[in-house]
Amino acid sequence: MPRKRGPGRPRKLPVAEQRAQTLAAARHVFALHGPQGATIEEIAKQAGLTRQAVYELFGDKQELFEQTVADIEEQAYAAIAERGSGDADLxxxxxxxxxxxxxFGFVAENPDAFPVLQEAERAGNRALTRLRARLAEIYTEASGQRWAAYGVEPGRTDTALVAxxxxxxxxxxxxxxPEEPPDREALIDLLTEFTIGGVLRLYSQTPGVIERMR
Structure with missing residues (x-):
């Protein structure tokens, strides 16, 4: 019969799991305090690891911040691009x-993501700019195909609009x-009608603006 594990030191987590826990904790701590105010001690505590374990995994706080930013960038791209590239019938x-x-859903599900990306931009890491540019490639192609149904050929305007x-x-x-925020669905409707109606107005009433962007 196999022997049961007795009391004592807890089983050490696999390295991949330790990294995942550390990145999740780092995301929250960096979003809350910024890269300057965050400490390895607080991140290790939230991750349920020792400070030494975090240092062994990531080297130092700067490297941990860079890895956290890269992890968020890839997660955001995968989630948003996947959702935005389909639905050919719409x-x-x-x-x-x-x-x-x-x-809206991604930001609500990942409240620490954009604050960390914005902190990275201020620190000179253009992760948020890269993310927008990468997503713009997908959205520009998908929206351009749909604008064609309206007879609109936006050219480079589409790239600017996606940004x-x-x-x-x-x-x-x-x-x-200042008070209770509006319903999220109302904000989504506002953005939708503002952008779609605005471009159609540009094309029908001031086509020269779009022409200059081509």
Whole structure:
């Protein structure tokens, strides 16, 4: 019969699990205190590991911050790109609304993600800029196909618009309201109608603006 493990030191977690726990804790601590205010001690405590274990896994705090940022960038890209690249059967308005909802959903599900990416930008790591650029490639192609149904050929305008979509969504998600914030669905509808209606107005009333962007 196999012997049962007796009392004593807990079983050591696999390295991959230790890394995952440390990155999850680091994300929260860096979002809360920034890279300067965060400490390895606090991250180790939240991860349920020793400080020495964190140092062995990541070397130092700067390397841990860089790894945390890279992990968030890849997670955000995978989640948002996957949600935004499909749905070939949706028309432009339905597709745009679904993708605004997806962006809101990702931020709500990962409240520490964008604060850490913004901290990285301030520190000189352009992870958020890279993320927007990578997502813009996917969204530009998908939206361009749908604009064609309206007779709109936005050219490079589409790339600029995608960057604006992300910026507006991030701003609304992080906006501090003086009272109870509006319903999320209302904000998604606002973004959808503002962007779709705005581009159609540009194309029909001031086509020269789009022409200059081509």
């Amino acid at each position: 028309d432009l308005r339905s597709w745009a609304r679904k993708n605004y909802a997806n962006l 604006m979509y992300f910026a507006m969504t991030e701003a609304l998600v992080n906006l501090s309201w």
